[in-house]
Amino acid sequence: MRAALRSSIGVAVALTAIFALCVPVLFAQFPFLADSAAKAINVQGSVSLLRDSALWAVNTGDSIQAKQVIVTGPDGYAAFKVSDGSTFEVFPNSRVVFRANPGNWRDLADVWLGRIRVHIQKLGGQPNPNRVHTPTAVISVRGTIFDVNVDDGDETTRVAVEEGQVAVEHRLMPRDGDPKILNAGDELIVYRNTPIASLRRIDRGRVMQYVADAVWNILTRTPRLGGGGGAGAPTGGTVPPPTGGGPLPGDTGATPPPPPPPPPPPPPPGG
Secondary structure (H helix, E strand, O other): OOOHHHHHHHHHHHHHHHHHHHHHHHHHHHHHHOOOOEEEEEEEEOEEEEEEEEEEEEOOOEEEOOEEEEOOOOOOOOEEEOOOOOOEEEEEOOOOEEEOOOOOOEEEEEEEEEEEEEEEEOOEEOOOOOOEOOOOEEEEOOOOEEEEEEEEOOOEEEEEEEEEEEEEEEEOOOOOOOOOOOOOOEEEEEOEEEEEEEEEOOOOOHHHHHHHHHHHHHHHHOOOOOOOOOOOOOOOOOOOOOOOOOOOOOOOOOOOOOOOOOOOOOOOOOO
């Protein structure tokens, strides 16, 4: 009996030692397992976290934790980076939950409303499985760039893939066959009470121009005052005017107008 007990204790000690040796190696290879937070790398306009029914301003450099809700206003935009190098951008008038299921690191975000753009980095050249949830769809990715937009009202989900591949399933309706596979240039719309329709091709150049225009519109809105930390407090700094082209209205550095021409000479005296 004592021999069996000593043997069991020895096995437990050995397993504990192996676990203690493996965990640091595992975290070194996959740092996202040790750090589930995301860091705000670019914040423009009204961007807040919903905590205790109050909005708390987000500044560039702030960290957000699992299950926190990101809220953007009409001029709000924020880009976040997670520890594996992947990023996601949240566009105006959006509601996004970061890692709503902290027990599963593959669940990156839940999009309740609005639009996000996700860039999933591969891990050592290998797929990096992640999921994005919406009220009507589940989007599974391994290493790609794609957009997700959830309409207000009917919660229709629109998925557009710029690079890589994603799989889309209906979240509410019974599964009918395999998930829809979207490749670069594909777009899919998921309606609440309708089976997933067929794919359609999108103009990649048009999508990239749309993204660039959206970011430019955010950056060129009315400059904001610095601040942050309190509920509803404005954050960020002044946005510089665009370079190139003609001077802006009121620009004191514009080229001054030429001087008026000299008056005509007097007429010759009468003969």
